[in-house]
Amino acid sequence: EDGKGNFLGYRGLGRDVTQELQVLAALRDSEETFRTMTETAQDAVITMDDGGRITYWNHAAEQIFGYGRTEALGRNLHDLLAPERYRASHQASLPLFRETGAGAAVGKTLELFALRRDGGEFPVELSLSAVKIKGRWTALGILRDVTDRKKAEASLVQAKHEAEAASRAKSDFLAGMSHEIRTPMNAIIGMADLLQETNLNMDQDKYVSVLKNAGEHLLELINEILD
Numbered sequence: 001e002d003g004k005g006n007f008l009g010y011r012g013l014g015r016d017v018t019q020e021l022q023v024l025a026a027l028r029d030s031e032e033t034f035r036t037m038t039e040t041a042q043d044a045v046i047t048m049d050d051g052g053r054i055t056y057w058n059h060a061a062e063q064i065f066g067y068g069r070t071e072a073l074g075r076n077l078h079d080l081l082a083p084e085r086y087r088a089s090h091q092a093s094l095p096l097f098r099e100t101g102a103g104a105a106v107g108k109t110l111e112l113f114a115l116r117r118d119g120g121e122f123p124v125e126l127s128l129s130a131v132k133i134k135g136r137w138t139a140l141g142i143l144r145d146v147t148d149r150k151k152a153e154a155s156l157v158q159a160k161h162e163a164e165a166a167s168r169a170k171s172d173f174l175a176g177m178s179h180e181i182r183t184p185m186n187a188i189i190g191m192a193d194l195l196q197e198t199n200l201n202m203d204q205d206k207y208v209s210v211l212k213n214a215g216e217h218l219l220e221l222i223n224e225i226l227d
Helices: 008-039 059-065 077-081 084-100 147-196 202-226
Strands: 044-048 054-057 109-115 121-133 136-145
Touching (some): 059 136, 077 084, 147 202
Antiparallel strands (some): 044 054, 044 136, 121 136
16 A cells, blocks of 8 residues: 555556456457358368367368267367277377477378278268477367269269270271271282283173272272271
């Protein structure tokens, strides 16, 4: 008390509390903005603390993975969502992430597989980043279900293979046609040439000329069709 009825300690405490409340209000505003943005997102938005536990789980994550928010929060992310073959490497990377926020997947966009609640695997696209909150690293992951995209890609690959097979079949057919038709036609034309070198009367020579000309014309048509 300063002799005028003012409590100095209370006044000092009032200033500290005001500053803290302002910080808390700003934090609440930013958290509310984050929730508003992520709750309307079509992709799963999940955060994980440096111990591997889920700390945020948006509505899209509920729809994609099948776990409600209360079921997912606090669970080990890798045990919940990662196929068995990924878990050892995930666990091995946690100490580095805890210390530095770094990791093999941090700052990258990867395609891998995840687990639904029913145990079924499906392909996802993962974009992973790290942020430091209150002195501890938090992983922020955005996951997109790419099942439909993978099916479309597989269909395109299948269609490409079928088109290539059809093209090969066409080429084989044309090569066969070339051999099977040209060979006897060349023989016919060659025999006509030989006949013209023999002693033919006028009518016979005329008939052989017609035969040869017709054969050459037909061979030309065959070549054009095959081309």
